[in-house]
Amino acid sequence: MFALNAHLTRQTRLWCGNVFCHGLERPGATRKMSTQRFSCAELLGWIVSCCCWLLLASPTVAQQWEVHETLGHVELFSEFRLLPNVVAAQLASVEEELSRNLNLVQPDNAGIQVIVFKSAASYRAYLSSRIPEARHRRAIFYRSGDQYQIYAYRHEQLLTDLRHEYTHAILHRALPFVPLWIDEGLAEYLEVQPERRARSSRLMAMKWKCRAGWKPSLRNLESIPSAARMTGDHYRDSWAWTHYLLNESDQTRTLFREYLAAVSAGAAPGAFSEWVALRDSEVEKRVGSYFRRFRISLR
Numbered sequence: 001m002f003a004l005n006a007h008l009t010r011q012t013r014l015w016c017g018n019v020f021c022h023g024l025e026r027p028g029a030t031r032k033m034s035t036q037r038f039s040c041a042e043l044l045g046w047i048v049s050c051c052c053w054l055l056l057a058s059p060t061v062a063q064q065w066e067v068h069e070t071l072g073h074v075e076l077f078s079e080f081r082l083l084p085n086v087v088a089a090q091l092a093s094v095e096e097e098l099s100r101n102l103n104l105v106q107p108d109n110a111g112i113q114v115i116v117f118k119s120a121a122s123y124r125a126y127l128s129s130r131i132p133e134a135r136h137r138r139a140i141f142y143r144s145g146d147q148y149q150i151y152a153y154r155h156e157q158l159l160t161d162l163r164h165e166y167t168h169a170i171l172h173r174a175l176p177f178v179p180l181w182i183d184e185g186l187a188e189y190l191e192v193q194p195e196r197r198a199r200s201s202r203l204m205a206m207k208w209k210c211r212a213g214w215k216p217s218l219r220n221l222e223s224i225p226s227a228a229r230m231t232g233d234h235y236r237d238s239w240a241w242t243h244y245l246l247n248e249s250d251q252t253r254t255l256f257r258e259y260l261a262a263v264s265a266g267a268a269p270g271a272f273s274e275w276v277a278l279r280d281s282e283v284e285k286r287v288g289s290y291f292r293r294f295r296i297s298l299r
């Protein structure tokens, strides 16, 4: 369907740890949208397939895109006439929140390509010969060297998918590594537009679970050995810890920001639970009460 670019403009390098995806089925999720990440075997498959795919996959103006616009450091390609300003506003919102809350410094030289297909069939057709493992995913974030790409397709939650994957792109652009629960926790949190978060069914469910005496375990999240072992509950609890740290108080938000600053500086701060316990031993204890007390908006 597309005349694919057969030339790479620069050397690329595959970094498997930076391949993320939105899946079609998230275990335990109540929404249609879901998130999965690749197993090691799948990622090895990516190495093979991407070696070929990288020779073909860089979108260019030579392709028949309905939309091709550069919006700051985002280069948007779309098979259908979406409104670039709407997409740009959503991506800018994600970036602004990350910057304001966590003070992430973005490099100037790394653009992000956002590639949107007109249908699931078109998206899968594009990916099936290049990244067969990804064709059933709803959206993916892909990094190769200083090239960052997001692939997604048109459906009612497209903007949610773009917000999620863009969070991954911004995090991995700014940080040398991102702890798994923070990576997915921020993506899950930021995928929801700010004005809709107070009515979240996930927030309501967390409130009632915490009222029953349960609380999300940070150490449990930190013990997940790989992305492939993340379950729906892990995504939920990563979201919950992110929600708590960003919103409970200036103190928790500052601790979160300082931990990521240590990561950004190239330090090895260790697990967040141990790092934060040295600074405030009460932080881990308060997560349950944060959700128990949460006032849910019914509007």
Ligand SMILES: [Zn+2]
Residues within 6 Å of the ligand: 020, 021, 022, 035, 164, 168, 184, 187
């Ligand atoms: Zn994700």
